[in-house]
Amino acid sequence: MHAIGESSVFPATEVQALIDALAARGYRVIGPVLHQGAIGLGEITDAAALPRGLRQAKTGGREVIRDAGDGAYFAHTVGPEAPKRYLHPAERRICRIERQGDELSIVAEPDAPPRYAFLGVRGCDLAGMAVLDRVLRDDRFRDPAYAARRADNLIIAVNCTEPGGTCFCASMGTGPRAGPGYDLALTELLGGGRHDFLAEVGTEAGAALLEELTCREPADADRAAADAALAEATANMGRRMPAADLKALLQDNREHPRWDDVAERCLTCANCTMVCPTCFCTTVTDTSDLEGEIAARWQHWDSCFTLDFSIVHGGSLRASARSRYRQWMTHKLADWHDQFGTSGCVGCGRCIAWCPVGIDITEEAAAIHAASQAGEGA
Ligand code: SF4
Ligand code: SF4
Numbered sequence: 158m159h160a161i162g163e164s165s166v167f168p169a170t171e172v173q174a175l176i177d178a179l180a181a182r183g184y185r186v187i188g189p190v191l192h193q194g195a196i197g198l199g200e201i202t203d204a205a206a207l208p209r210g211l212r213q214a215k216t217g218g219r220e221v222i223r224d225a226g227d228g229a230y231f232a233h234t235v236g237p238e239a240p241k242r243y244l245h246p247a248e249r250r251i252c253r254i255e256r257q258g259d260e261l262s263i264v265a266e267p268d269a270p271p272r273y274a275f276l277g278v279r280g281c282d283l284a285g286m287a288v289l290d291r292v293l294r295d296d297r298f299r300d301p302a303y304a305a306r307r308a309d310n311l312i313i314a315v316n317c318t319e320p321g322g323t324c325f326c327a328s329m330g331t332g333p334r335a336g337p338g339y340d341l342a343l344t345e346l347l348g349g350g351r352h353d354f355l356a357e358v359g360t361e362a363g364a365a366l367l368e369e370l371t372c373r374e375p376a377d378a379d380r381a382a383a384d385a386a387l388a389e390a391t392a393n394m395g396r397r398m399p400a401a402d403l404k405a406l407l408q409d410n411r412e413h414p415r416w417d418d419v420a421e422r423c424l425t426c427a428n429c430t431m432v433c434p435t436c437f438c439t440t441v442t443d444t445s446d447l448e449g450e451i452a453a454r455w456q457h458w459d460s461c462f463t464l465d466f467s468i469v470h471g472g473s474l475r476a477s478a479r480s481r482y483r484q485w486m487t488h489k490l491a492d493w494h495d496q497f498g499t500s501g502c503v504g505c506g507r508c509i510a511w512c513p514v515g516i517d518i519t520e521e522a523a524a525i526h527a528a529s530q531a532g533e534g535a
Pocket of ligand 2: 435436502504509
């Protein structure tokens with residue numbers, strides 16, 4: 158069996174065998190699928206469900222899909238959904254309250270979630286999972302539902318070889334090479350009459366999976382091809398975050414006029430937080446049936462862009478679009494470091510792609526950085 162850190166090569170015809178090996182271990186395999194005109198995530202039992210050959214152009218809240226005709230399994234980039242959809246779902250029933258005669262009893266939800274294997278996880282999303290782990294599992298306030306869903310995952314990461322126009326993982330240090338946190342990391346090698354995957358082993362579970370595939374030892378040329386593809390991906394990244402101390406920059410510029418500028422454009426629609434792989438805020442609502450026999454408590458995603466999110470006695474703390482956009486971006490890029498010791502942004506570019514008015518977090522940071530360099534500011 159391969160040791161951790163070792164590599165192997167298998168042909169693309171083995172992708173179905175990989176899915177089958179995951180399913181045989183009792184995993185629900187979650188991977189990229191074409192869904193409602195975008196590349197989302199879904200359960201995969203058949204390799205034919207993967208969005209082969211597809212690429213996206215993303216702008217203004219939509220993806221335009223084209224078929225490059227090359228049959229590549231993973232040359233597309235991340236779509237609107239991240240593994241967060243399964244690990245920290247948008248809606249979850251916490252408990253039910255049932256009337257039995259004069260008594261009310263609280264029935265806890267049995268939280269025995271499926272065992273998820275994630276196929277095709279990109280470096281940005283792997284980093285996003287690590288951020289959620291830090292916040293929801295490993296911090297003082299542990300979310301037991303998240304911890305249960307995360308307890309037994311198997312992760313097949315994919316190194317990005319064709320980054321999109323809204324990607325900026327290279328400048329956030331999270332990609333295009335995935336890691337750490339994977340069981341296997343694949344680089345798709347396509348062209349010149351070949352279609353193979355170079356697989357790097359991250360764990361013993363990943364090594365055991367490779368044992369079930371038809372593999373060969375990698376040649377120097379395989380490693381060189383993978384390294385060249387990743388170097389090219391880094392060079393072709395569509396965006397970059399300014400190389401600045403973003404924490405100091407934003408914490409020193411809470412009254413910068415750029416916040417007024419972005420507030421003129423921002424619809425406070427919350428799309429950016431819904432698609433973000435690291436936004437974790439939730440709210441709780443209670444529902445009951447009309448007879449008053451059964452009630453339920455639900456957890457839903459919430460967003461710092463809603464007026465209700467910061468409501469306290471007397472009104473909302475963040476009544477203006479200016480204060481809500483500033484809260485979101487400053488929390489992500491600056492205050493998150495104080496709270497969790499990490500950035501809250503992993504450079505996936507989803508908030509840029511899915512903003513209906515094209516607001517771009519890298520552009521906003523660059524504008525404040527440029528003004529600060531020029532001696533203008535808060
Ligand atoms: S930045 Fe864009 S996506 Fe986010 S709330 Fe404003 S308009 Fe919506
Ligand atoms: S802030 Fe935007 S680019 Fe950063 S992780 Fe969230 S969605 Fe991705």
